Amino acid sequence: MIKNNKRRCTFFFIMSVLLFIFSGCGSSSEEAASSSDPEAIRESQISELENSDLIGNVDAYAAIQGVLAESAAPTPAKVFIIENDESVEEGAGEKYVYSPHYFDLPEELQAKSDAEMNVLVKLRSYYMETGTYSNEGIAYTRYVQITILDRAAGTIIHEETMIGSAPFSISEDQSAGYGYVPEYQVLEKILAYFGYSEE
Template identity: 80%
Template sequence: MIRINKNKRKFFFVTFLFLFMISGCGSSNDEAASSSDPEAIRESQISELENSDLIGNVDAYAAIQGVIAEGPAPAAAKVFIIENDESVEEGAGEKYVYSPLYLDFPAELQAKTDAEMNVLVKLRSYYMQTATYSNDGKAYTRYVQITILDRAAGTIIHQETLIGSAPFSIGEKESSGYGYVADYQVLDTILAFFGYAEK
């Protein structure tokens, strides 16, 4: 009887160890999976950004101006990107927010704090009417102005405007059509300035 009890205890102990090891491996596998999951990585980046002082200073960054003095990016550039908030109604004044393109920047270029940020990229997007359709509908083209500022020097070291595609065709009952500038075009243009060739 005693031998049976000992065997039972040994069996339960071994089973417990086995289950513990499996659960431990499972959690590490879950962590590894989440660390390679693009959505999880982006959520982590957004959380880190929202906890930094960069977000709180967006209004101050929007007010930064500079004298145009085209030149290279400073050594060891640490960049933050803001863009005008297009949801703000016309006539209410421009409002800026951080640009999601910042999250697509190489990690070595991303500023993590206000003190670290030495290059500011300001994006200003807008539409202009560029044509009229046969049904008198209006055709609009998108423009994205890119302004890159050397924060320490107080100068605009690069500025250019990307012009969108030709407005798309519209149906007879539609009143307007739009041409666009893709986000990847804006990102590639900015990265090219910092010496990152298009892939």
């Protein structure tokens, strides 16, 4: 009877240890999987940004102006990017929000706080009427204005405007056609200024 109890205790002890080991391995593999999951990484980055004081200062950043004085960025550059919110109705005034391009910057370029941020990139996107079609439809071209400011110096250290592709052809029942600036090209322009280029 005593031997049977000892065997049972030993069996349960071994099973408990094995269960603990396997559950530990499972959770670590899940953590490893989530750490390499792009969506999980992006969610973590958004959470980190929302907990910083950068978000709360977007309106103040949007109001920053400067005299154009083309020059290199300060070293090390710690960058934050904002862009105009195109969902705001025309006539309601321009509104800026943080730009998703911020998350695509190399880690060493990303400012993590208001105190650290010394370079501000402002993106302003808009459409302009650039022609008409044979069915009297309107052709629009997209423009993206990139303004890079040295916050400490109070100067615009780089400014350029990207012009979208020619508006696409449209069918007879369409009233407008649009030319675009691909988002990846906007990011490439920003990175090129800071010395990052695609190999």
